[in-house]
Amino acid sequence: MSSVNLGMPGTRVAYGSGNLYEETPFPEHARSELENKQMRANIGHATHTIRTKRGRVVGELPDWQDLRDAGSAIKKEVGARLPELLEQFEANVTARGGVVHWARDAAEANGIITDLVRAKGVDEVIKVKSMATQEIGMNEHLEAQGITAHETDLAELIVQLAEDKPSHILVPAIHKNRDEIREIFSRRMPGAGAELTNEPAVLAEAARSYLREKFLDTTVAISGANFGIAETGTLTVVESEGNGRMCLTLPKTLITVMGIEKLLPRFADLEVFTQLLPRSSTGERMNPYTSMWTGVTEDDGPEEFHVILLDNGRSAVLGDPDGRSALHCIRCSACLNVCPVYEHAGGHAYGSTYPGPIGAILSPQLTGVAAEQNNSLPYASSLCGRCYEVCPVKIDIPSILVHLRDEDIRTKHGQRDDQASAQRATVLEARAAEAEASGAPVEPAEHPADFKKKRVPSEMDLLMKAAGTVMSSGTRMGLAERALPVGRGALKPFGGLKWLPGMVGGWTQERDIPVPPSQSFRNWWQKNGANAEQRVERDLGQTHLPQADGAPGPTPSLAAGIEEHAAWGAEAQAVYHLRAQRPDPEGQDTKSSEVNSTGEEPA
Amino acid sequence: MSQTDAKATILARIGHALRDEPAAPEVPRNYRRTSSLNHDDVVEMLEDRLTDYKANVYRETTETLPGRLRELLGDASTVVPDGVPDTWLPEGIEPVRDVNDSGSVLSARELDALGAVVTASTVSCAETGTIFLNSRPDEGRRALSLVPDHHVCVVPLDTVVELIPEAFERINHADPITMISGPSATSDIELERVEGVHGPRRLDVVLLG
Ligand code: SF4
Numbered sequence: 001m002s003s004v005n006l007g008m009p010g011t012r013v014a015y016g017s018g019n020l021y022e023e024t025p026f027p028e029h030a031r032s033e034l035e036n037k038q039m040r041a042n043i044g045h046a047t048h049t050i051r052t053k054r055g056r057v058v059g060e061l062p063d064w065q066d067l068r069d070a071g072s073a074i075k076k077e078v079g080a081r082l083p084e085l086l087e088q089f090e091a092n093v094t095a096r097g098g099v100v101h102w103a104r105d106a107a108e109a110n111g112i113i114t115d116l117v118r119a120k121g122v123d124e125v126i127k128v129k130s131m132a133t134q135e136i137g138m139n140e141h142l143e144a145q146g147i148t149a150h151e152t153d154l155a156e157l158i159v160q161l162a163e164d165k166p167s168h169i170l171v172p173a174i175h176k177n178r179d180e181i182r183e184i185f186s187r188r189m190p191g192a193g194a195e196l197t198n199e200p201a202v203l204a205e206a207a208r209s210y211l212r213e214k215f216l217d218t219t220v221a222i223s224g225a226n227f228g229i230a231e232t233g234t235l236t237v238v239e240s241e242g243n244g245r246m247c248l249t250l251p252k253t254l255i256t257v258m259g260i261e262k263l264l265p266r267f268a269d270l271e272v273f274t275q276l277l278p279r280s281s282t283g284e285r286m287n288p289y290t291s292m293w294t295g296v297t298e299d300d301g302p303e304e305f306h307v308i309l310l311d312n313g314r315s316a317v318l319g320d321p322d323g324r325s326a327l328h329c330i331r332c333s334a335c336l337n338v339c340p341v342y343e344h345a346g347g348h349a350y351g352s353t354y355p356g357p358i359g360a361i362l363s364p365q366l367t368g369v370a371a372e373q374n375n376s377l378p379y380a381s382s383l384c385g386r387c388y389e390v391c392p393v394k395i396d397i398p399s400i401l402v403h404l405r406d407e408d409i410r411t412k413h414g415q416r417d418d419q420a421s422a423q424r425a426t427v428l429e430a431r432a433a434e435a436e437a438s439g440a441p442v443e444p445a446e447h448p449a450d451f452k453k454k455r456v457p458s459e460m461d462l463l464m465k466a467a468g469t470v471m472s473s474g475t476r477m478g479l480a481e482r483a484l485p486v487g488r489g490a491l492k493p494f495g496g497l498k499w500l501p502g503m504v505g506g507w508t509q510e511r512d513i514p515v516p517p518s519q520s521f522r523n524w525w526q527k528n529g530a531n532a533e534q535r536v537e538r539d540l541g542q543t544h545l546p547q548a549d550g551a552p553g554p555t556p557s558l559a560a561g562i563e564e565h566a567a568w569g570a571e572a573q574a575v576y577h578l579r580a581q582r583p584d585p586e587g588q589d590t591k592s593s594e595v596n597s598t599g600e601e602p603a
Numbered sequence: 604m605s606q607t608d609a610k611a612t613i614l615a616r617i618g619h620a621l622r623d624e625p626a627a628p629e630v631p632r633n634y635r636r637t638s639s640l641n642h643d644d645v646v647e648m649l650e651d652r653l654t655d656y657k658a659n660v661y662r663e664t665t666e667t668l669p670g671r672l673r674e675l676l677g678d679a680s681t682v683v684p685d686g687v688p689d690t691w692l693p694e695g696i697e698p699v700r701d702v703n704d705s706g707s708v709l710s711a712r713e714l715d716a717l718g719a720v721v722t723a724s725t726v727s728c729a730e731t732g733t734i735f736l737n738s739r740p741d742e743g744r745r746a747l748s749l750v751p752d753h754h755v756c757v758v759p760l761d762t763v764v765e766l767i768p769e770a771f772e773r774i775n776h777a778d779p780i781t782m783i784s785g786p787s788a789t790s791d792i793e794l795e796r797v798e799g800v801h802g803p804r805r806l807d808v809v810l811l812g
Contacts, residue, residue: 045793293780294778
């Protein structure tokens with residue numbers, strides 16, 4: 001783990017390592033994923049289905065916005081009081097017979113897990129789906145140490161047997177159809193016969209019998225945690241299938257890996273999050289099973305309980321006041337399901353464990369945006385704002401994206417050299433350490449140090465070209481729909497407010513829009529697009545925008561071509577930068593009253 | 604480096620990250636915390652939600668309960684936690700208790716050989732259709748309501764509340780908690796919902812009162 005000295009003795013910023021990197025810059029990866037028709041069709045079907053369900057159950061609660069406000073405030077409180085809450089949590093887990101471990105990074109967490117499993121003298125463990133263990137690359141690490149970690153969640157099992165990667169936080173195997181799953185099971189699952197049909201019920205039954213034996217015989221389980229309660233030391237796992245309950249209850253030893261940001265101060269805070277999470281995630285009123293346990297209970301569940309508190313870059317995220325709210329994420333995946341870029345590019349394009357809008361802000365922050373594997377991620381968005389509206393803890397993803405783009409640009413201009421070299425070194429060191437642990441040769445990757453230097457803002461150019469492919473093939477998204485949100489992001493710095501106001505502040509209200517108004521917006525734009533210049537003029541006033549190298553300036557019509565959109569991206573940076581040097585105009589409201597607040601056609 | 608180092612390092616990093624000393628906000632709790640419905644409506648809501656999850660719901664009194672259990676359990680070998688009152692059980696059914704020949708609790712394999720389990724419950728939330736088990740003597744340890752494929756859960760009417768915050772008020776966090784909202788399910792294959800994966804595939808809820 002490398003770190004950068006910030007001029008205070010002993011205080012260092014340390015970035016995360018593990019499965020947090022794109023292997024290919026997002027635009028290139030997205031382009032190749034676009035060719036995967038199955039992936040696109042399945043992801044489209046999944047995201048649309050889940051978001052319709054979500055809309056329905058969220059609409060049922062009259063106090064949804066109150067719950068979001070509470071959830072957001074609680075998470076903010078956690079960030080502010082983190083050291084104290086961690087100490088409290090540790091004391092309470094310990095008092096109840098649990099053992100607390102601290103892991104600075106992925107390698108340390110993997111080392112602790114390996115030692116604990118070895119101490120039990122076993123070479124097989126069962127595990128519950130967990131983002132944290134995926135982030136640290138635990139399965140791969142254990143495998144290199146001769147320990148098999150059996151995934152027990154159906155989708156994770158499919159992905160594991162297929163030697164594939166998850167494509168969605170919630171439904172990781174959504175890119176596989178039933179025929180493929182049947183084929184994978186009959187080939188790779190011991191005991192699954194050739195008589196297996198492609199009926200989901202039959203496939204689920206096959207997984208049930210295969211895993212039942214593992215549940216009954218395996219003595220060590222590994223889980224993540226959705227929430228950890230500081231006040232009581234209680235841990236929570238939210239699930240559907242019962243595999244979580246099996247892993248948490250039957251084995252003799254339980255090892256839970258939890259990011260340090262997963263704490264909640266009080267047990268009563270669960271009354272907020274157990275309402276926010278299932279409705280946002282699966283679109284259910286409640287998920288079938290939620291388990292909570294505190295330390296060790298005599299004659300009920302594991303005799304030995306370990307919890308590993310994982311930093312792996314989280315403290316670095318916390319250190320950025322403009323980006324730290326990314327740590328509020330409860331991994332519900334609602335933002336994935338509404339994201340037009342995710343829908344078209346698919347989960348694999350993001351490379352990291354965390355896909356979609358949350359991945360676009362979290363991965364680059366965990367690794368540092370200067371880790372060049374991730375510096376194209378903040379561009380993987382059209383800044384349309386839907387992710388913010390559905391986020392149960394109100395993470396302002398679009399604002400953080402704009403902020404990270406600015407960081408990226410400043411890095412490329414050499415204004416953040418210290419951080420940049422530390423972040424790059426983190427990548428190199430983590431790779432070397434992992435390679436050493438697994439006995440594999442160090443990958444002679446061109447990145448990060450020799451990664452080709454890109455022309456500013458080349459990611460934006462590339463993304464927009466990839467987006468062009470999306471548009472020409474999908475024809476679902478009009479050119480204008482893309483231009484506008486980028487423009488709105490660009491206007492952010494002039495609002496003195498968050499990103500919402502701007503040219504069409506009301507296009508997406510801080511309210512739910514179950515169905516994105518793409519069609520109606522396109523109509524709106526056809527009528528009003530020609531006035532874009534005037535609106536920009538009015539909002540930006542006489543501000544002179546410095547031009548990025550080689551980027552063309554604004555053209556009379558924003559919808560004139562994709563290249564211009566790239567230019568808008570460059571301007572967003574320029575404007576943001578400029579803005580940073582000026583005081584905020586207090587309370588200035590840039591919300592345009594002429595614009596119909598929903599973008600819908602007037603009735 | 605040692606664990607003490609790791610903890611100290613992480614706390615120092617966090618301390619440094621918070622050098623701008625962000626304030627912890629007051630948490631606004633304007634969401635609903637007490638029900639405004641009458642109790643009959645709340646019970647009806649619970650029944651509706653549970654049915655929606657594909658649980659079977661029955662309404663019984665203390666008199667009719669044993670008959671219903673006989674019908675639901677058939678001749679399945681049924682494990683019953685010690686705290687379940689004998690008056691619930693139909694005559695002639697010999698429940699399996701959670702203790703084996705060597706005097707310890709049943710092993711996972713022993714539980715796996717059983718057909719059903721009957722438990723009570725601590726509190727149920729109507730709005731979400733959620734039954735809370737809190738490891739009391741009449742609910743048993745967690746494995747009991749997990750391993751057998753058929754769970755018959757008795758919900759006394761006076762334990763039914765409308766809202767999640769009302770339910771959490773009745774929960775003791777010191778003991779293990781299982782929140783159950785229908786039988787186990789997966790939608791992992793093409794989003795097609797399949798009821799019953801690893802948890803009990805059949806959930807019968809008896810509303811008692
Ligand atoms: S960022 Fe918000 S919407 Fe996205 S996964 Fe996290 S909590 Fe859910």
